[in-house]
Amino acid sequence: MRDHYRVLGIPRNASERMVKLAFEGKMKALADPAYAAPAEEKREEERLLRDAHATLSSPLKREPYDRKLADFESGEREGASGSRFATPARFALAAVVVTAIAGGWFWNERSKERERVRVEEERVAAQRERERQRAEDLAARRREFEERREAQDASARERHERARMERERAVSDSQRRFQENRARAEESNARYRESQERAARERADHQSQRAEEDRRRAAQAEVERQKQYLRSLEQEEERARLQRHEQAQREAREKELQRRLEEFRQRQPAPR
Structure with a gap:
């Protein structure tokens, strides 16, 4: 068995x-x-x-x-014990x-x-x-992944820092240009006012300075156009205000007329 x-x-x-x-x-x-x-x-x-x-x-x-x-x-x-009867x-x-x-x-x-x-x-x-080789390969891939991710993070941080510095520089340049333009505009306005005052005082020698004055007038043409535009806006607002005033007066007159008609009707004797 x-x-x-x-x-x-x-x-x-x-x-x-x-x-x-x-x-x-x-x-x-x-x-x-x-x-x-x-x-x-x-x-x-x-x-x-x-x-x-x-x-x-x-x-x-x-x-x-x-x-x-x-x-x-x-x-x-x-069976082994019964075999004692067998021959040696x-x-x-x-x-x-x-x-x-x-x-x-x-x-x-x-x-x-x-x-x-x-x-x-x-x-x-x-x-x-x-298994050891797989563990080593896995650890190597993990290290490679970490290194690649750290490199990508560093590159991203560098790009963000560069972009931030460029934005700050652009804002600074824009503010500087704005200040320069405003200073030039104020200076131009000051020159214009000075030229007007000087023109009143120096009208006698106007002919000798006409060429220079023409150049200044050309420089102020844009300012004048803007002023004209503002004046046209003011005139338009004034016309609208007058129209509203006239409309209010008409409505007041109509209300007054209706009131008088109502009073007149009330004073009339009732028909028999």
């Missing part, structure tokens, strides 16, 4: 989880390409592993199997044969187990190496 516990390499009191882990570990070792064994031997080992797992992972199958295994081992012990030569021959078979089987199982352990250790080492 085959010992499923020995096939999986677990003790008799192994739990269902230990049965599952042992089965999965041996199946992985068996499926590893590095496990050197003929295909037929692999299929036979897989069959034995599946039979052992199917029996020991189910309590309904495991309990009857344990009883049969115990009975089988008990029968073997009884037969007993010695049987012992040699059993020892040779057991030794060969044990050596074969030990070789397979060592090979499976070696393959499993190599697989675990390779997996750890792959």
Whole structure:
């Protein structure tokens, strides 16, 4: 009778989880390409592993199997005790044969187990190496990402600072130009007023200064046009005000006329 516990390499009191882990570990070792064994031997080992797992992972199958295994081992012990009646030569021959078979089987199982352990250790080492390499690659990618992000942040900060300085410089230049333009405008207005006063005082030599005065008039043409525009606005507002005033007067006269008509009607005697 085959010992499923020995096939999986677990003790008799192994739990269902230990049965599952042992089965999965041996199946992985068996499926590893590095496990050197003929295909037929692999299929036979897989069959034995599946039979052992199917029996020991189910309590309904495991309990009857344990009883049969115990009975089988008990029968073997009884058979061994009854063999004392055999002749010494037969007993010695049987012992040699059993020892040779057991030794060969044990050596074969030990070789397979060592090979499976070696393959499993190599697989675990390779997996750890792959995980270490993946961790190093991930750390390198993370460092590269952080460096790239820091470079982008630094570049963005530099662009923002440059834009801020340009905005401040543009505002400063605009304010400076505004102050210069206002100063020139005030200066121009002052010159205009001075020229008007000087024209009143120096009317006698107007002919000699006519050319210069023409140039000043050309410079003041825009100011005059603006003044004319303002005057036209004032005139338009004045006309609108007069129209509103006239409209109010007409409405007042109409109200007064209506009031008088009403008083007149009230004074008339009522018809009989």
